[in-house]
Amino acid sequence: MDDIIKIDDAEYRTSYTKKYSQNKFSPPKIKKTEIRAFIPGQIIDIFVDKAKKVKAGSVILTFEAMKMINEITLEYDVEIKEVMVSPGDLVEKNQVLVKYKQIKK
């Protein structure tokens, strides 16, 4: 029992459970410079190229996950910096799909 848990400024000697020590929880960090896959899936179509300027709300790519085709949009105007995937690609959760720069008005 060599592990320690700190509660209200007091340290208690105990042992961790496997689930506790394996817990890699961290709140999701959303960077406003890239689009990431929020779920594993497949890229269906891409409507942007490098250096293209895109208006808020227009479809950047379509992405199939859970038998549903999702249209990916952004809520602000951007300039596309890099497209990291092609149609047909299988992508993992959190994989970066597109990098962009926000256009400040």
Added chain:
Amino acid sequence: MLDKVNQLLQKTGLLKKGGGEDKMSKRKEKGLMSARERIEELLDRNTFNEIDLFVEHQGRDFGLDKQKLAGDGVITGFGKIDGRPVCVFAQDFTVAGGSLGRMHAAKITKVMDIASNMGIPVIGINDSGGARIQEGVDSLAGYGEIFYRNTINSGKIPQISVIMGPCAGGAVYSPAITDFVFMVNKLSKMFITGPKVIESVLNEKIDPESLGGARVHNEITGNAHFFAESEKEALSQIKELLSFIPSAWNKPLPEKKPKNPKTKKKIEDVIPEDTKLSYDIRDLIEILVDDSYFFEVQKLFAPNVTVGFARMDGKPVGIIANNPKFLAGVLDVDSSDKAARFVRFCDSFGIPILTLVDLPGYLPGIDQEHYGVIRHGAKLLFAYSEATVPTVTVIIRKAYGGGYIAMASKHLRTDFVYAWPTAEIAVMGPEGACNIIFAKEIAESKDPEATKQAKIAEYKDKYSNPYNAASKAYVDAVITPEQTREMIITSFDVAKDKQIVIKQHKHDSIPL
């Protein structure tokens, strides 16, 4: 007459071969028991009475009309365990993969109805590939009929599930609604969507065992309550569980001859006085209960709270105890769920509840907060508050803050609350409290560390004891460790015919 009897015996003999000798012998080679052997192993010798052996499926499509399925893939009936009647069903994987069609489901619901009407437990041995696709929506209707009965029978008769093969898709919900789920290492699998679907849809690879094997459901998800290394072990665990619980909510508890604890362990050796040091609460349970025998439930899941059955003075009790050995015995999302569910089971079936308290509070952390420790922790308060069975609480050492209230405190209408002289009942531990109350004083003093230690010592002396709470009648008595077993037994005896006020509204709305 004789001819007709012989004809019957011939027909039965054929049907009892299930999916045929070929498939049966293949199973045997794999070291698996047949569905019939499982039932025989579970029940007292020669007590099984089968019903609905001659049931046939009514599928008309996809060539099913040309197929005969022995007993429609499930064996049902009633028998005895330790002389007490039970209903049982076992799916037969050798018959169409144990797939569930309309008549298969009707056989199961018939024994469930018998169990419900007679007030006896029902035990389901699950080993099925899932819905019989050829029967279409009839098969789904069959599942629905089972789930509905699982639900309306919940809290009325004990419902026990043992998974002895695959149990996938909608099929998992019947075990999930039942009271206890038993799983066998490397044999049992439970999941809503299997590895193949997960891979095709989400491109994530995982094998069935790591996705939903016995260890996963016992350790991580908490869906299962018992882990066994073999089929035989699981079946004997079921018999043992039944020895602690009544046949129905309104039937007497199975009593045995009272026995003294047999352990040689001594309380003073087991429990460190320094509240920051840990120990295994199960050592204390052994000292308190008959024959020092504790039948633990969900041993591998959220071990920071220990739950299970034991006997005191020959009568079954349900025990819920913080276990400082793991995570300091804190309440967190999983341990709150585990304890709350167990409290509600005991309350449904009239099993008295003994609570042993030693916890520093709730587990701090972003993950806990974001996983919803508030609503999960609320379940435990809720479960204890609504419980009307005899309840006794013993505060061993720490009982701080919300944890103190949640762990069957007097405020939640626990019948008898006792504390040991080592108990510390307070809003928080001395360190935390002093850092708040005397923050200014400590910061402004010449030697902050010395001042802090002095304040902690002062606080400990004044508040870290059971007498403050006892002076306000929040604990009924401060008792010595040696008195404890006798006090618990006497208290349960006093509370055994406790008057219960029946609620006049439909039902509560527990925060799930």
